[in-house]
Amino acid sequence: MRTPPIPRKSRRTQWGALMLITAASTLAAGIQSLPITVKPFGKLQDGTPAHLYTLQNAAGFRADITDFGGTVVNLFVPDKHGALADVSLGFESVEDYPTKSAYFGATIGRYGNRIGANGFMLDGKTYTPPLNSGPPEARCTLHGGTVGFDKVMWRARPVFIDGDPALVLEYTSPDGDQGFPGTLSVEVTYRVTANNELRINYRATTDKPTPVNLTNHTYFNLKGEGAGTVLDHVLTIRASKITPVDPHLIPTGEYLSVAGTPFDFNTPHAVGARIGDDHEQIKFGGGYDHNWVLEKPDGELALIATLHEPRSGRFMEVLTTEPGMQFYSGNFLNGTKGKSGHTYDKRGGLCLETQHYPDSPNRPEFPSTILRPGETYASTTIYRFGVR
């Protein structure tokens, strides 16, 4: 990875409220790399300013990312006629994120997905992160607790990686943050490539053993955000098992074969084709809200899912090094007012959250999520867009 120190090697131009960051080294090399722009993205209630960074390629593919929550705010993708649409749900200013967002576009941590009501035990000690989700009789810790990584300000550093515009976001989660042990230093890098990919690299280190499960919570709608439901999107997932859940979406610890169930996406199926089926797991999830067990060597980057929207022709491939993927069909969306006055109704977007399995700290039989001092957590996910 090439990360030229921006202020020294690059040209920074003040242009109204907009900043332009150009990779001098890539210009010198004759590489057609578009500048990274930075503009204000509103203020949090305590006055802290947020920023919006734009990473784009020559084809018009563009990701706008804010330092609040390490959040993907907009994602512009061409359709089969070359027309761009923003395929990610979100808001026009940071003000709406802390209160109205259902994790739209956010970086999720320290532990993405659920940990059961009793917390977890690690090296003989019990830890009880805040219970921030679920009905009164079955609370759980969702997405890292009350103030997860989606609700904090990250330090942002625009860089060019092999000529591609990228944004490095850093956050230090203190020892005891949300009940988790150890100081966790986290780095998330978003990179826009010339092939219409949004690449996300995660790295983390700790000074005490702690569970780590980082993911991204972008809600995709390949017709464009606010343009109806995703029930007509055609999905393929390379996996023959899910981790089934109890009525409160905590894994039972078993594996369920997808064969003959609405969970079999090994051949392409419309999201809506079987979402109303009389299947216990569908009922528990209120639709799809489950972890698929990916069939690939642990840690190997592989294509694991494809989402296609036939009318626009847009498709998205998902590649990851992670062993699991939560497919969440936007079942809890309920009319949030988002960008351009659009309303995000039930199933107005879906998430493909690459991750380790939910509740792994309580499931020694699942791939481990425990990071120990001296180790580096490293994970990569690519969302690659195209048309057909």
Ligand code: GLA
């Ligand atoms: C995840 C969960 C869902 C829901 C959303 C946020 O995808 O699995 O159950 O909590 O986040 O609304």
